[in-house]
Amino acid sequence: MMNWRSAPLAPATASQTASSEHADERIKLSDEQVAAAQIKLAPVETTQLAEHFLATGTIVPDADRIGRVAVRVLGTVTELRKRVGDPVEKDAVVAVLESRELSEVKSEFLAARLTNDLQQTLAARYKMLWESRSYPENEYLKSRLTAQDARIRLDSARQKLLALGLNEAEIEELPNLPIEELRKQSLRSPIKGRIAERRVDLGALVGREGQESELFVIVNLDTVWIDLAISPTDLSKVAENASINVTAGPDGPNGVAKIIFVSPLIDKDTRSAKVTASLDNAESKWRPGMFVTAEIPVPGRGAVLAVPKAAVQTIEGAPTLFVREGQEFVARKVQLGHEDDNQQEIVAGVNAGEVIAVSNTFTLKAELGKSEAEH
Structure with missing residues (x-):
């Protein structure tokens, strides 16, 4: 078997390249030399390009996973059970306040109950007496009306408590509480997450006439959003539910997100449209405020003639492929089209099925340059 070092590449003779326009466009190379040079051959094929374009964006909290703890009555904060950064479960108590207004509404409910x-x-007793013909019908009807009015008043008092932030379990527990507990209200987290902001201090007056009505902001970062700015020229290439690759720089995390919203509006200042993608963050790799780059896929144009990018060399300013013809490589100029990360579309110059060099083509380019220098 011929060794690459003992059998250096040799340009074809004039008689061997008479069919070629230029003699130096051909390189004679045996199969043994091809193997020794580790030049891989492959036929030109049609394939689907995985085209994409790049867009920049920012990590932001998932708007569906932000909870706010607010008060709806005038009161004083007597306990703060959570600090900034603390994890909380859904319905966990984060603070306790005392309110005279709340105490009055609770008392109204208990009296109505x-x-x-x-x-x-x-009403039930008078009904039995009326059915036994021992009680006047008019009196029975009055008792039934009074009972209905009492039920309405109770339901109204219950709705007031619900509107002030108490849940059904807390309302049902009211009759069993000591009288001094009626002025207290437990503020609970609406979601599972972490305390992102605490906007109140112990002893602060809060409520409609107080300084603060929103006491805590709770964020769940198990899922985050990416706000992307897309130019109008690329907007038509973006589709909801499409998967995109996201990276936060060479040393940052990377992952796959899903586009959930494509804005139909163009911002008048930035001249771009907002696109939102959802990204899993169960491992807490992504932090709100991080800048990211997204690879957004372009809808396929169908199968095209394409070759590996490594197969294309630039010779005399023109893209060139090395086509295998018998024991020779022919440097053939081609016309390029679209590309993806690995494949280059060939618009003209070669046909499907022709065998070309797809690796170590720089060796062939160097040998071609050497033969030109010799001539």
Whole structure:
């Protein structure tokens, strides 16, 4: 078997290249020399390009995973159970306040509850007496009307408590609480997450007439969003539900996000459209405020004639492929089209099925230059 070092590349003779326009466009190279030079051959094929374009963006919290703890009554903060950065579960108590207004509404509910129980009992008893013909119908109808009014008042008092932030379990527990507990309200987290902001201090007056009504901001970063700015020329290439590759620089994390929203509006100042993508962050690699680059895929144009990028060399300013013809490589100029990360579309110059060099083509380029210098 011929060794690459013992059998250096030799340009074809004039008689061997008579069919070529220029003698130095051909390189004679045996199969043994091809193997020794580790030049890989492959046929030109049609394939689907994985085209994409780049867009920059910023990591922001998922707007569906932000919870705010606010108060709806005038009161004083007596306990702060969570600090900034603390993890919280859904419905966990983050603070406790005392409110005279809340105490009055709770008392109203308890009174309405007792009145309703009494009126419902009386209405049931008068109904039995009326059905036994021992009680006047008019009196029975009055008792039933009074019972209905008591139920309405109870429901109204319950709705007030719900509007002030109490849940059903807390309302049902009210009759069992000591009287001094009626002025207290537990503020609970609406979601699972971490305390991102605490906007109140112990002893602060809060509520409608106070200084603050929103006390805590809680963020769940298990999923984050990416706000991308897309130019109008690229906007038509972006599709909702498409997967995109995201990276935060050479040393930063990378991942795959899903586009969930493409704005139909163009910002008048930036002349770009907002595109939002959702990104899994279970490992807490992505932090709001990070700048990222996204590779957004372009919808396919169908199969095209393409070769590996390593197969293309530039010779005399023109893209060139080395086509294998018998024991020779022919340097053939081609016309390029679109490309992706690995493949280059060939618009003209070669046909499907022709065998070309797809690796170590720089060796062939160097040998071609050597033969030209010799001539």
